[in-house]
Amino acid sequence: MTSIAVIGAGITGITTAYKLMKQGLDVTVFDRNGYAAMETSFANGGQxxxxxxxxxxxxxxxxxxxxxxxxxxxxxxxxxxxxxxxxxxxxxxxxxxxxxxxxxxxxVKLAIAARQHLIDMAEAEGFDFxxxxxxxxxxxxxxxxxxxxxxxxxxxxxxxxxxxxxxxxxxxxxxxxxxxxxxxxxxxxxxxTGDIHRYTRGLAEACARQGVTFRYDTAITGLSRGADGVTVAFGGADGLAAQAARFDAVVICAGVESRRFAAMLGDRLNIxxxxxxxxxxxxxxxxxxxxxxxxxxxxxxxxxxxxxxxxxxxxxxxxxxxxxxxxxxxxxxxxxxxxxxxxxxxxxxxxxxxxxxxxxxxMPDMLPRVGRGKAKGVYYNTGHGHLGWTLSAITADTIAAEVAGDYRAKAVSGALPSVDAIRAEAERKAA
Known part of the structure; x- marks a missing residue:
C-alpha cells in the first residue's frame, strides 16, 4: 500500500489525512504537539x-x-x-x-465548494462541533x-x-x-459557524479508528527526497533519539512552519x-x-x-x-x-x-498552495491564511485526489478542479 506522511495535525493536516485515508492510502500524521489542533486550529473565530x-x-x-x-x-x-x-x-x-x-x-468559489464536504465528514463520523x-x-x-x-x-x-x-x-x-x-x-x-478545535479533534479520532497512524510529540528535524521516496527524520519532543522513516510521498500541512519544511525539499513557499x-x-x-x-x-x-x-x-x-x-x-x-x-x-x-x-x-496573494512540489512525491496543502477553517475541506479533497491519482497512475473519478484551475478561470473572467 502506498505510504503517505502528513506533516501537521491542524485542521488542514487532519482533513488531508482523512481524505487520503478514504482514497485507500496508508497515512501517518506527524505533529510536534501532544494532540491535534493545538496551535492555529485551537481557538479561531469559528466562522x-x-x-x-x-x-x-x-x-x-x-x-x-x-x-x-x-x-x-x-x-x-x-x-x-x-x-x-x-x-x-x-x-x-x-x-x-x-x-x-x-x-x-x-x-469564494473554493469556500462554497468546501461547505458540504466539511459537514458531510462530521455527519459520516458522528461527532459534534x-x-x-x-x-x-x-x-x-x-x-x-x-x-x-x-x-x-x-x-x-x-x-x-x-x-x-x-x-x-x-x-x-x-x-x-x-x-x-x-x-x-x-x-x-x-x-x-462551529468550533474548529472540536471538529479537528473529532475528525482526528475518526482517522485513528480507521487506521491512520499518529506520531504526536514528534518534532521533524529533516525532510529529504530520494529515488525510493521521501525520508522523514524526527525526534521526540521529550528528547528521544533521532529516528527516520521512509514514505512514498509527503504532504506538507504545517501552517507557518511549512516555509521551513519546503526549503528542506527544495521549494520556496513564502508563507x-x-x-x-x-x-x-x-x-x-x-x-x-x-x-x-x-x-x-x-x-x-x-x-x-x-x-x-x-x-x-x-x-x-x-x-x-x-x-x-x-x-x-x-x-x-x-x-x-x-x-x-x-x-x-x-x-x-x-x-x-x-x-x-x-x-x-x-501567502502574499492570500490563496493557499495546493499541489505538487518540484520533486516527485512532494505535495503541499498549506498557506490558507485567515480562511483555513473555511477552505480546508475542499483543498484536502483536491490534494488527496491528486496524490491518489499520481500513485494509481490514473485520474481519480470525481476529482474536483484544482485550486490553480479555479484561480485561472477566475482570472480569465475578471480580465
Whole structure:
C-alpha cells in the first residue's frame, strides 16, 4: 500500500489525512504537539465564511495599514522592525493587488465548494462541533464601508455567492442582542459557524479508528527526497533519539512552519505568520446567555468576528499582527476584543474570558498552495491564511485526489478542479 506522511495535525493536516485515508492510502500524521489542533486550529473565530473571502490585497488595506502602524490597538498592526522575510512578503503582497478581483472570486468559489464536504465528514463520523447554521451578518457603520461592501458583493456574485443587503432595522431584527446603529449590513444565510478545535479533534479520532497512524510529540528535524521516496527524520519532543522513516510521498500541512519544511525539499513557499487573537467568553449566568448573539457577526470597522459555541460560550476574534513567529498573548491586543464585547453586547459579562493568540499561515496573494512540489512525491496543502477553517475541506479533497491519482497512475473519478484551475478561470473572467 502506498505510504503517505502528513506533516501537521491542524485542521488542514487532519482533513488531508482523512481524505487520503478514504482514497485507500496508508497515512501517518506527524505533529510536534501532544494532540491535534493545538496551535492555529485551537481557538479561531469559528466562522465558515464564504462571505469573508475578499483578499486583503487592495489599496484601501495598504493605506489603513500605514495609518495604523503607530496604534497598538489597531486592527492591522505591522511592526516596523524589518526582516528580509517580511520585506519580501510585503513586496509580493503589494504586487498581488493586480489580481485582487480574480483572487477574491477564486477564493469564494473554493469556500462554497468546501461547505458540504466539511459537514458531510462530521455527519459520516458522528461527532459534534457546535455547528450553528444561522448565517453570518456583516455590519457597517459608515456609508463608505457599506459601498465598498456592495462592490465586494458584486465580486462574490461572480463566484456564485449571494448575500442580502440590510437596513439598520433589519440588522437588529436578525440579531436583537446587537447594540448600536449601523448604516447598513449584509447577511449571508448560507454561511455557518462551529468550533474548529472540536471538529479537528473529532475528525482526528475518526482517522485513528480507521487506521491512520499518529506520531504526536514528534518534532521533524529533516525532510529529504530520494529515488525510493521521501525520508522523514524526527525526534521526540521529550528528547528521544533521532529516528527516520521512509514514505512514498509527503504532504506538507504545517501552517507557518511549512516555509521551513519546503526549503528542506527544495521549494520556496513564502508563507508569513500573521498573528490573530481571540477571547472565549464563558456565559456562566442566565443574563449573559440571553444577552449573547446566536447569529455570527463581522463588524467591519473593528475587524472583529463572533461565533456562538453552544449555550455557554461566545468566541470573539480579530486583528492581524505582523510580528514574525512571536506567539505571545499581548493584553493591549486582547483589550479591544473585551471592550468591543461590552459595547456591542452590554448584557454579557466578560468576567470569565479566556485569551488566545495564533499564527495564520498567509501567502502574499492570500490563496493557499495546493499541489505538487518540484520533486516527485512532494505535495503541499498549506498557506490558507485567515480562511483555513473555511477552505480546508475542499483543498484536502483536491490534494488527496491528486496524490491518489499520481500513485494509481490514473485520474481519480470525481476529482474536483484544482485550486490553480479555479484561480485561472477566475482570472480569465475578471480580465
Amino acid at each position: 465558515l465564511s464564504a462571505s469573508n473571502a475578499e483578499v486583503w490585497n487592495s489599496p484601501a488595506t495598504f493605506i489603513k495599514g500605514l495609518k495604523w502602524m503607530l496604534r497598538k490597538d489597531a486592527p492591522l498592526l505591522v511592526h516596523p522592525a524589518p526582516t528580509w522575510h517580511k520585506l519580501s512578503w510585503m513586496a509580493e503582497f503589494v504586487l498581488a493587488a493586480r489580481n485582487y478581483e480574480a483572487n477574491t472570486i477564486a477564493t 457546535d455547528l450553528e447554521k444561522r448565517g453570518i451578518l456583516h455590519v457597517y457603520e459608515s456609508k463608505a464601508e457599506f459601498e465598498h461592501a456592495e462592490r465586494v458583493s458584486a465580486l462574490y456574485r461572480k463566484g456564485g455567492l449571494e448575500r442580502r443587503s440590510l437596513t439598520n432595522a433589519e440588522i437588529h431584527a436578525i440579531e436583537p442582542a446587537l447594540a448600536g446603529d449601523f448604516y447598513g449590513g449584509f447577511f449571508t444565510e448560507s454561511d455557518f 508569513y505568520p500573521v498573528k490573530g487573537y481571540s477571547i472565549t467568553v464563558q456565559l456562566h449566568d442566565a443574563a449573559s446567555r440571553q444577552g449573547a448573539p446566536w447569529v455570527s457577526l463581522l463588524d467591519d470597522k473593528a475587524k472583529i468576528v463572533t461565533s456562538r459555541l453552544g449555550e455557554d460560550r461566545l468566541r470573539i476574534a480579530g486583528t492581524a499582527e505582523f510580528a514574525g513567529y512571536n506567539r505571545d498573548i499581548r493584553m493591549d491586543r486582547i483589550r479591544p476584543l473585551v471592550d468591543w464585547c461590552r459595547m456591542r453586547f452590554p448584557g454579557v459579562s466578560t468576567a470569565a474570558s479566556v485569551p488566545w493568540a495564533g499564527l495564520r499561515p498567509m
